[in-house]
Amino acid sequence: MMEGDNPLANAIRASFTRPSWAFLLLIFTGIAIFSIHITRNTIFQLGPISTQAGLERPGGPPSCSGLFEAPPPRKVVKSISEFGGVGDGRTSNTAAFRRAMEYMEKFRGTGGAQLNVPKGRWLTGSFNLTSDFTLFLEDGAVILGSQDPEEWPIIEPLPSYGRGRERLGGRHISLIHGNSLTNVVITGHNGTIDGQGKMWWDLWWNKTLECTRGHLVELINSHNILISNLTFRNSPFWTVHPVYSSNVVIKDMTILAPLQAPNTDGIDPDSSTDVCIEDCYIESGDDLVAVKSGWDHYGIRMARPSVNITIRRVSGTTPTCSGIGIGSEMSGGIRNVLVENLYVRDSAAGVRIKTDKGRGGYITNITIRNIMMERVKVPIRFSRGADDHPDEKWDSKALPKVKGISISNVISVDSRKAPLLQGIDGAPFEDICMKNVSISGLSPSVKWNCEFVSGFSDGVSPVPCFELQKNGSSSWCAYS
Ligand SMILES: *[C@@H]1O[C@H](CO)[C@@H](O)[C@H](O)[C@H]1NC(C)=O
Ligand SMILES: *[C@@H]1O[C@H](CO)[C@@H](O)[C@H](O)[C@H]1NC(C)=O
Ligand SMILES: *[C@@H]1O[C@H](CO)[C@@H](O)[C@H](O)[C@H]1NC(C)=O
Ligand SMILES: *[C@@H]1O[C@H](CO)[C@@H](O)[C@H](O)[C@H]1NC(C)=O
Ligand SMILES: *[C@@H]1O[C@H](CO)[C@@H](O)[C@H](O)[C@H]1NC(C)=O
Ligand SMILES: *[C@@H]1O[C@H](CO)[C@@H](O)[C@H](O)[C@H]1NC(C)=O
Ligand SMILES: *[C@@H]1O[C@H](CO)[C@@H](O)[C@H](O)[C@H]1NC(C)=O
Ligand SMILES: *[C@@H]1O[C@H](CO)[C@@H](O)[C@H](O)[C@H]1NC(C)=O
DSSP states (O other): OOOOOOHHHHHHHHTOOOOOHHHHHHHHHHHHHHHHHHHHTTTTOOOOOOTTTOSOOTTSSOOOGGGSOOOOOOSEEEEGGGGTOOOEEEEEOHHHHHHHHHHHHTTTTTTOEEEEEOSEEEEEOOEEOOSSEEEEEOTTEEEEEOSOGGGSOEEOOOTTTSSOSSSSSOEEOOSEEEESOEEEEEEESSOEEEOOTHHHHHHHHTTOOOSBOOOSEEEESOEEEEEESOEEEOOSSOSEEEESOEEEEEESOEEEOOTTOTTOOSBOOBSOEEEEEEEEEEEOSSOSEEEBOOOHHHHHHHOOOEEEEEEEEEEEEOTTSEEEEEOSSOTTOEEEEEEEEEEEEEEEEEEEEEEOTTOOSEEEEEEEEEEEEEEEEEEEEEEEOOSOOSSTTOOTTOOOEEEEEEEEEEEEESOSSOOEEEOBTTBOEEEEEEEEEEEOSOOTTOOOEEESEEEEEEEEESOOOGGGOOOSOOHHHHHO
16 A cells, blocks of 8 residues: 655655745745635534534534434433443453443333443443443543453454455454444543554554454444544554444544554445544544445445545544545445545545456545645545455456546645546546646646546646546536
8 A cells, every 4th residue: 555665756756846935925825825714614623512402503614414313312321330340441341331231222212321431441342332322431531442352252244345354254343333223322522442453453564463453433234323522542443434324423533543553544434325524633544534335246246335425624644545535445336425624734645536447336426625735745646456356256347437526626735746547447537527726846847647537627737637638618527
């Protein structure tokens, strides 16, 4: 996934020349105006939201949080201490959490229940949530993931992946897990769930990992979910993974992992519909947000797309990966994605679409607008993958269809490379539309690099590749 240094990159770096003062002044004015703009839109605003009245603030910035239908107050509220929990950071609370969840389960469909986790450090293995349930982490509450792999038992692979993502066979369950749930809230006063993933990253690095690593939070086949106002840290693998789910709101979250921690994606909506990701700060060793929908023939067979995904006011950094990734697992199809008011700094890529031969599926109707990037190496990148298939049964004739990607109002400063747009031979990416895109910091000799793509552009600098210079007004472009 990481690119090694190559002679071309070195030549580009060597030929980097300082822009003139007039040009710098122009850019900084641009940034100043844009920062005021994003401040007004309050990337980090955590304003008062009444759970009762719903999450949308009338007169506030645009929000998709209304996708979550707020439940009435839970009938029963208990603390983990009441189930024998000890928050000393050493005692295992696996049994306490499992006991608590068994108790909470009784109120499923009969008023619901809330489990409070008070200030303290609560070490635990994996546990399953139930429906009509709220997990609430009080100020100073920290849930710590067990360091014993057996406390993250093996579960079946997802049908749209056919195997664990990293290893054949089953995969470790997530620390906090849910299957076939409705009306679940995971929230609190900025308490922390810390996966203590270092042990897992070491197993990955030293090649002794036997089964695919677990997520911090995974919800399978679930509906009406809110995850908000918490800090998630050090996930072993992708941090938040809603899969085959709908009406999922992830809002006002901080997600952190060391910048070199492998595959610690922030949020990966996968084969899910009506997902809202808003007002999050993410820094990690992989994509901040990656939209997915299954892997090659397994994903094609399951045919569960990701549809109606909004990603708004997300900011952060990932030195080896991208701000927003679409794919590379996209075999069930991905459509109707809106990404706006994104701020990405010090990252390998800003916006990246990834696919490959064998994936099948589609990526269509993707709108990406109002993007600010600083020191991002490749601000816009489309790529065909690196021979990453689940097994030898993949079909080389299953070509993905990528059509209708609109990217507008982008400012990228201190960029290293011009957009790199590589479609697939025999399956060119079509209707790529770029409007008002300014990529600065490049040496004048740096050119766009396009292959098997076609589309339109307007107000784009530096001058895009000829493949995007198709003239005439496209109704598709106009509509976005
Ligand atoms: C976040 O916390 C604030 C302060 O407690 C609260 O008003 C708001 O409703 C919470 N936001 C979400 C999305 O849960
Ligand atoms: C949690 O759910 C999974 C299936 O989704 C199951 O395999 C596992 O045994 C459950 N764990 C507990 C503690 O109930
Ligand atoms: C929540 O905690 C994280 C980590 O300590 C911090 O970076 C973030 O600013 C906090 N968020 C709020 C709203 O206080
Ligand atoms: C790999 O890392 C794990 C976890 O830190 C450690 O227990 C194990 O001894 C390491 N194995 C090797 C071969 O370094
Ligand atoms: C996606 O949103 C569109 C427009 O709001 C709506 O018509 C459609 O039913 C939604 N699709 C799904 C699968 O939720
Ligand atoms: C395209 O996606 C947008 C969301 O970005 C949605 O509002 C619109 O309805 C979609 N268009 C079609 C034709 O589905
Ligand atoms: C171009 O994009 C920048 C950055 O988002 C924005 O401030 C500006 O208003 C846009 N210009 C037009 C003409 O839309
Ligand atoms: C598009 O039009 C411009 C001027 O209107 C012209 O310079 C350019 O060559 C045209 N590009 C193509 C690909 O026809």
